[in-house]
Amino acid sequence: MRIENLLDFRDIEKCPRLVIKLGSALLVHEDGELRHDWLRSVASEIAGARERGQEIIVVCSGAVALGAAMLGLPGGGRETLAHAQAAASVGQVFLIATWAQLLAEHGLVAGQMLLTLDDLEGRRRYLNASETLRELLARGAVPIINENDSIATSEIRFGDNDRLAARVAQAASAQGVLLLTDVEGLYDRDPAHPEAEFLPEVRGVTEEIHQMASGKSSSGKGSGGMTSKLLAAEIAERTGIALAIIKGVDDLPIACAMAANRGTLFLPKRDDNAWKSWIGGRLRFNGSIRVDQGCVEALQRGKSILAAGIIGVFGEFERGDVIKVEGPDGKMIAKGMIEYDWDECDAIKGLRSEEVAERLGHLPRACVIHRDHLVLL
């Protein structure tokens, strides 16, 4: 689906690859108990989406609030960093066990990924995370993601799962993000204010839009309030990803919001993937690979580059560098982000996939340059 075809906010539900983020305020009752039936209804919505052929990634908060109740910690476990980290450690086990069980009721498998800021900022770790996500989705699993709160300290943490959800959407090349929270979307001021007005659509998160939000979580369980959701919307819009905020309090929350046609849609600024435009905009390269004619034709059909198609390796590039791809005649045909260091590329060039592991002595990447990281000229 191209984002320019997005007519209204309900279309976001149909994105082929969608990130759904569930906030703490929704997951946990006042007394710190998990809202089990509600979560079961979300799992059934995910199963329905999978049946329609949609790929779903879940970013799920709530570990701190759940763990705090289990450990008897005051203030929802947020009074000290040590409390929050211990609470997250305990709560996350329960959370993921519940997800595994609820998805299994629909014959689905959950895959846990606990990420820190560094995992999505550094190129190498970003590539690792995006490859794991792709593989989980390709195998039909549902990735369930949270921040790795039990080890993340302020320097290496997002602190809120809204921005994490937007970054995960980038890493997974998703087209849309749905943030489920306890409010219908963005209001022009604190929604508790009697004159607060609802904004159904935002084109560009400007300074004026930022001024509308506060970082306060009215439930006291969330982190970042509306402020972090706007920061997430900014990340998404720059990357051509549509993001919507909906109220997710009731059972079957996505169906409810879509039926009511109520939510705030943040429209992306452009319809191409910024990751690709970043690659496409690169002017300097640390090296190049030359591929055979069969590979050139495969690329034109939208395939990734495999070791078997490589006939030459030039320059000393590293995994994660953007390099040139040349056709058999040496003419540049594409730019792409390489999955191997130059010497490994040289060692595996021309090899079939099953021979690559043997030559490298470790598990190979699925390809040398993935089509999501490749820009044809």
Ligand SMILES: Nc1ncnc2c1ncn2[C@@H]1O[C@H](COP(=O)(O)OP(=O)(O)O)[C@@H](O)[C@H]1O
């Ligand atoms: N301008 C605004 N529009 C809507 N909600 C806002 C605004 N400013 C602050 N908020 C608060 O943001 C809260 C949602 O954020 P948060 O509690 O962190 O939720 P979550 O746990 O789902 O991430 C709402 O309950 C609301 O009180």
Ligand SMILES: N[C@@H](CCC(=O)OP(=O)(O)O)C(=O)O
């Ligand atoms: N990672 C934390 C949640 C942090 C957070 O962003 O919470 P929320 O604002 O409720 O999405 C946890 O699992 O408790």
